[in-house]
Amino acid sequence: MSTVTQLSYEEAVARFEPVIGLETHVELGTNTKMFCGCPTAFGAEPNTQVCPVCLGLPGALPVANRAAIEATIRIGLALNCSIAPWGRFARKNYFYPDMPKNFQISQYDEPLCVEGYLDVDVDGELVRIGIERVHLEEDTGKSLHVGGATGRIHGATESLVDYNRAGIPLVEIVTKPVPGTGSRAPEVARAYVTELRDVIRSLGVSDVRMEQGSLRCDVNTSLNRPGADWGTRTETKNVNSLRSVERAVRSEVIRQAGVLEAGGTITQETRHFHEDTGETTSGRSKETATDYRYFPEPDLVPLAPSADWVASLKASLPELPRVRRARQQSEWGFSDLDMQSVVNAGAVELISATVAAGATPAAARKWWLGELARKANETETELESLGVTPAAVAELQSLVDSGKINDKLARQVLEAVIAGEGAPTEIVAARGLEVVSDEGALTAAVDEAIAANPDIAAKVRDGKVAAAGALVGAVMKSTGGKADAKTVRELIIARLTS
Numbered sequence: 001m002s003t004v005t006q007l008s009y010e011e012a013v014a015r016f017e018p019v020i021g022l023e024t025h026v027e028l029g030t031n032t033k034m035f036c037g038c039p040t041a042f043g044a045e046p047n048t049q050v051c052p053v054c055l056g057l058p059g060a061l062p063v064a065n066r067a068a069i070e071a072t073i074r075i076g077l078a079l080n081c082s083i084a085p086w087g088r089f090a091r092k093n094y095f096y097p098d099m100p101k102n103f104q105i106s107q108y109d110e111p112l113c114v115e116g117y118l119d120v121d122v123d124g125e126l127v128r129i130g131i132e133r134v135h136l137e138e139d140t141g142k143s144l145h146v147g148g149a150t151g152r153i154h155g156a157t158e159s160l161v162d163y164n165r166a167g168i169p170l171v172e173i174v175t176k177p178v179p180g181t182g183s184r185a186p187e188v189a190r191a192y193v194t195e196l197r198d199v200i201r202s203l204g205v206s207d208v209r210m211e212q213g214s215l216r217c218d219v220n221t222s223l224n225r226p227g228a229d230w231g232t233r234t235e236t237k238n239v240n241s242l243r244s245v246e247r248a249v250r251s252e253v254i255r256q257a258g259v260l261e262a263g264g265t266i267t268q269e270t271r272h273f274h275e276d277t278g279e280t281t282s283g284r285s286k287e288t289a290t291d292y293r294y295f296p297e298p299d300l301v302p303l304a305p306s307a308d309w310v311a312s313l314k315a316s317l318p319e320l321p322r323v324r325r326a327r328q329q330s331e332w333g334f335s336d337l338d339m340q341s342v343v344n345a346g347a348v349e350l351i352s353a354t355v356a357a358g359a360t361p362a363a364a365r366k367w368w369l370g371e372l373a374r375k376a377n378e379t380e381t382e383l384e385s386l387g388v389t390p391a392a393v394a395e396l397q398s399l400v401d402s403g404k405i406n407d408k409l410a411r412q413v414l415e416a417v418i419a420g421e422g423a424p425t426e427i428v429a430a431r432g433l434e435v436v437s438d439e440g441a442l443t444a445a446v447d448e449a450i451a452a453n454p455d456i457a458a459k460v461r462d463g464k465v466a467a468a469g470a471l472v473g474a475v476m477k478s479t480g481g482k483a484d485a486k487t488v489r490e491l492i493i494a495r496l497t498s
């Protein structure tokens, strides 16, 4: 074990230049699997969505899924790729318990889409990420290691395999190496995956849900001294949230810099990202392509998408997220800075849906970037994972607009929505959170506040109306924030000046 120098992130990027690369796997939302007719629904009973083809039984023959090929071409086109006029699937040979055929049908030297790019906004600056290839393959099954503390195979007493996922079409999108991002490498990585997710979502070919594994990301990181050749890269596997993409790059930069600074070398290997600590640990040493003994898949005919088909798919691409965002910014009347903060918070879709549900853009932005962003930050989750729907936010705002609740009560209602107590209207009713503006109900509280604060009351009587604020505060406190502040103020002034 060589010694390691402890460096902060700032020290690491002052001494070394990171080069990142991202390999993203997207499970397509086709009705059936890649090479058989089995359904692809998420969450079914284990091993109920299988057949001889996806179980790799003797004699079973694959047939390629046209909808999956079409979806892959559309992804390639949206990423500005050239579409290969001809290509073959390849067998990638290796044993894994969740891969019953002992090989994976993938694409190797003849990928369907090549040489594209994706433009990504990083804090208002455009970064062009080169796309090396987009290819189509089949997913593996899923191993479940039980009996251990961590869910990993180490320490487990049994391992179970669910083949429902085996054979689901999987698109792999590989970037070119991305140098020159300096200290912003983690943000660039996150911005790229976010933009890629939004592009794919806009195409409607996958639900791209990282928490369900339909979008999975491997993050490559290497470091070099300024002016030197690129360093050896490591591959951090299956990073399963946008936040983790950023953290994975950051922690690898710190770790590699520590090793290099102490005179050590970086091993080419896969590494595991740990959500709890934000750090990576060593996995297996990385295989090279030759280890897989790729050869053309003999059971499938070559792919030869016609130029006409590709042209018609290109013509029917939807409005892509960057274009849509520019349009929305002008429709919503947001400044560049406002829009940038919305993008950075990953809230464009949420605000869009909240506006569609009836809220004004400003109100939608206020909730998602204010209270909800704070909550997400506190609990270290994504906005989408808070359990608050755009419809609930719109409903909350309409309760505020109608005067039923004030901002303070609205925050309590939101807490309850997050806690799963139901829709805002239900919560207001169940918890009795409605604003009290009935004068009769407030008079007693007002009299009490006046009696308890004779000095302040005297000031108001002497004409210092501004002093009434303290009495309003006292009433708000005694009513648990439910009093209508305007009514209370009017009552106080009427009591003390008439």
Ligand SMILES: [Zn+2]
Pocket (backbone or CB within 6 Å): 033, 036, 037, 038, 049, 050, 051, 052, 053, 054, 055, 167
């Ligand atoms: Zn099947």
